[in-house]
Amino acid sequence: MTQKDPLADLPWPGATVTPSETCSQAIRGTCTKGLCKERGVSPLVRSLLTLGLCVMVLGVYAFHAFTVNRSSAILRTAMFGALGWFGAQAALVFATLGRPPGKGASRNLRLGIILGTAALFTAYVVLSSTERFGLAKFTEPRFAGHAIVCGLVAIFFGLLVTAGALIAWRRTDPYHPGLSGATVGLVAGLATGSGMTMACGSHEALHACFAHGLVVFALALVGFGLGRRLLAP
């Protein structure tokens, strides 16, 4: 004899509740006052705008690198690296931000992608460095000062891209605005970090790690905070 499942005919609470007339009137008043046609730009245009900002920043760094006449071999390597990372930025933008809201990967997977990409980029800038200093030498005022200036410049350009892209994607993600904001910050960080590898004269590993690589984590964090405010409707 099979036992009856107590959940089969449970008196589940009703799904619908009618709001009060006062509440409905207030909402109708707010939402229909001065109502006019409003069509935002498509996700494709927003994606292209985001990548356009990255290209602009990379252009500024490349211009600086050419004007200071750095060794062409090093510059060429850095430019190939920046080009490769631009491909990663485009993939991130189209695969996460460019998809319809709610259709993307799960929260945990997106978080993994963000942290994994940032870690991969930091490893790339460290491993592609041609010099290795000890920590004692790196903390000397001359080297530490250079790292601080580089880090600040990278953060400044990264913040410009982050702010511009967040405005482009404003109010588009009610599902996970923080994660989308972190993705915007990550993309901006990759642009400014890879641009820095072209423009910066230092090829030292600790300098690259702190001033070019870890900036990506900082910008992803800033993007997370700003995204929660700007990307949610």
Place this chain on the structure above:
Amino acid sequence: MERYIDGNAEAFDGLYRKLSPTLMGYLLRLTRNRARAEDLLQITFTKVHRARGSYLKGAPVLPWAVAIARRSFLDERRAAAVRNEDLSSDGSLPEPRPEAPSLPTEMSDALEIALQRLPESYREAIELTKITGLSIQEAASVLGTTETAVKLRVHRGYNQLRKELESFQR
């Protein structure tokens, strides 16, 4: 939704009639307070209104609106946690805490209490799929997880509910 975005006020009325009872029911289940639920409903529709330009043509409206309602609730709960106390209407004394539920006499009461005892992740998954009527896929997008995870949460939640309700029936 399309006609509303194009500036048709009558289309908003249709949209409101269709969405508001479900959203109100959902918010009432989250807040367990009618006044707060109505406040959140107003906030939700204000956000829907402001974000209508970014709505994707052809996308399902209900999960999008539920996601906005859920986020409004979470923001409000976070702000209330910072405020620490719910003040009375004159802004002076804390509101009395709701009393602990008495022993259930009806199955519907028992179900309500059993639902409240579930871990939040299980309860949310059951409420969105079983009560609000979203599909597994839609619930997964609202909760930011995979469809498998939602199915697992619903299954585990059902098991826990079954145990609670069996003890009530005895």
